[in-house]
Amino acid sequence: MRIFLNDDMHEVSAGTLAAALENLGYGGRKIATAVNGRFVAAAARPRTELADGDKIEVVAPMQGG
Amino acid sequence: MSSFYGVELKSRLLLGTSRYPSPAVLERAVKASGAEVVTVSLRRESGAGRAGQAFWSLIQSMGVRVLPNTAGCHSVKEAVTTAHMARELFDTPWIKLEVIGEADTLQPDVFGLVEAARILSEEGFEVFPYTTEDLVVAERLVEAGCRVLMPWGAPIGSARGLNNVYGLRSMRAHFPDIPLVVDAGLGVPSHAAAAMELGYDAVLLNTAVAEAGDPVEMARAFALGVEAGRAAYLARPMEPRDMAVPSTPVIGKAALGD
Numbered sequence: 001m002r003i004f005l006n007d008d009m010h011e012v013s014a015g016t017l018a019a020a021l022e023n024l025g026y027g028g029r030k031i032a033t034a035v036n037g038r039f040v041a042a043a044a045r046p047r048t049e050l051a052d053g054d055k056i057e058v059v060a061p062m063q064g065g
Numbered sequence: 066m067s068s069f070y071g072v073e074l075k076s077r078l079l080l081g082t083s084r085y086p087s088p089a090v091l092e093r094a095v096k097a098s099g100a101e102v103v104t105v106s107l108r109r110e111s112g113a114g115r116a117g118q119a120f121w122s123l124i125q126s127m128g129v130r131v132l133p134n135t136a137g138c139h140s141v142k143e144a145v146t147t148a149h150m151a152r153e154l155f156d157t158p159w160i161k162l163e164v165i166g167e168a169d170t171l172q173p174d175v176f177g178l179v180e181a182a183r184i185l186s187e188e189g190f191e192v193f194p195y196t197t198e199d200l201v202v203a204e205r206l207v208e209a210g211c212r213v214l215m216p217w218g219a220p221i222g223s224a225r226g227l228n229n230v231y232g233l234r235s236m237r238a239h240f241p242d243i244p245l246v247v248d249a250g251l252g253v254p255s256h257a258a259a260a261m262e263l264g265y266d267a268v269l270l271n272t273a274v275a276e277a278g279d280p281v282e283m284a285r286a287f288a289l290g291v292e293a294g295r296a297a298y299l300a301r302p303m304e305p306r307d308m309a310v311p312s313t314p315v316i317g318k319a320a321l322g323d
Contacts, residue, residue, distance in 0.1 A: 006110075006111065024112040025111075025113055030118055030154065032107065032150035032154040033150070034150065039146050039150055041149075042153060057109065058109065059108055059110065059150055060109075060116070060154075061105055061106075061107060061120050061121040061155070062116075063082040063085075063091075063105065063106065064081060064083055064104050065081030065084070065136065065221070
């Protein structure tokens with residue numbers, strides 16, 4: 001199925017957000033996530049099933065004012 | 066000693082971490098400023114990217130408290146979701162709440178700000194709202210649960226100083242017990258000193274230090290400005306007068322005229 005991660009399209013097999021993140025290189029990283037505009041806590045990622053067309057946001061710490 | 070949501074700080078200067086020439090300069094500037102709180106943000110990162118992790122390691126090594134922001138958010142939904150992500154990422158209930166309403170001035174959307182502040186306060190966040198000097202909005206923010214108010218001095222990154230001294234002075238008089246921070250628009254240390262002379266509890270700035278020719282030296286200069294302004298406020302400045310009053314006594318002056 002196709003998902004959109006930070007606007008980039010990826011082909012992934014059906015599964016959880018945690019599995020998709022692991023496969024896309026985010027394993028062990030300090031990140032926060034949202035799916036379709038809704039925050040998904042780290043603890044909820046392993047039980048968050050993705051669907052075709054889901055829009056995922058992955059953010060990390062950044063400089064800010 | 067200033068106090069924000071029960072956290073006491075010796076430094077009255079809160080410093081942003083953006084736009085520095087390099088991470089090394091940022092680190093030295095934070096140290097020179099004496100800031101105990103730095104603002105941070107969050108942005109998209111790819112699976113291959115490592116910038117966010119490197120930045121976080123640097124911040125952790127400085128031993129400072131972080132105040133995450135919702136910079137760039139233009140809606141309540143965006144700001145609230147960003148705050149949720151920031152709370153998890155930075156492990157703090159503190160959030161510098163920005164809901165931007167106008168692109169040219171980056172003026173806060175005060176209607177969205179109050180709504181987002183209410184939602185986040187009810188969820189246990191400790192909200193630092195980036196607002197204007199409007200007293201009615203400030204009242205609504207306090208009613209919504211904010212225990213700190215952060216009115217702008219001038220538009221973000223403009224270096225114009227305190228655009229509305231009367232408004233800021235009124236705010237201080239109206240909220241004697243709420244910690245007030247002038248956030249944004251400061252350009253030089255005298256702007257920070259002026260804010261502190263009004264009785265503000267602290268100032269928050271970023272660009273004025275980061276984009277100075279020598280950010281480290283400017284950070285030190287702002288620390289001195291904040292300290293001078295605070296000391297002046299505590300020393301109770303004299304009232305301005307319309308007419309001159311000689312500072313040197315005239316009694317006993319030698320009679321040298323014709």
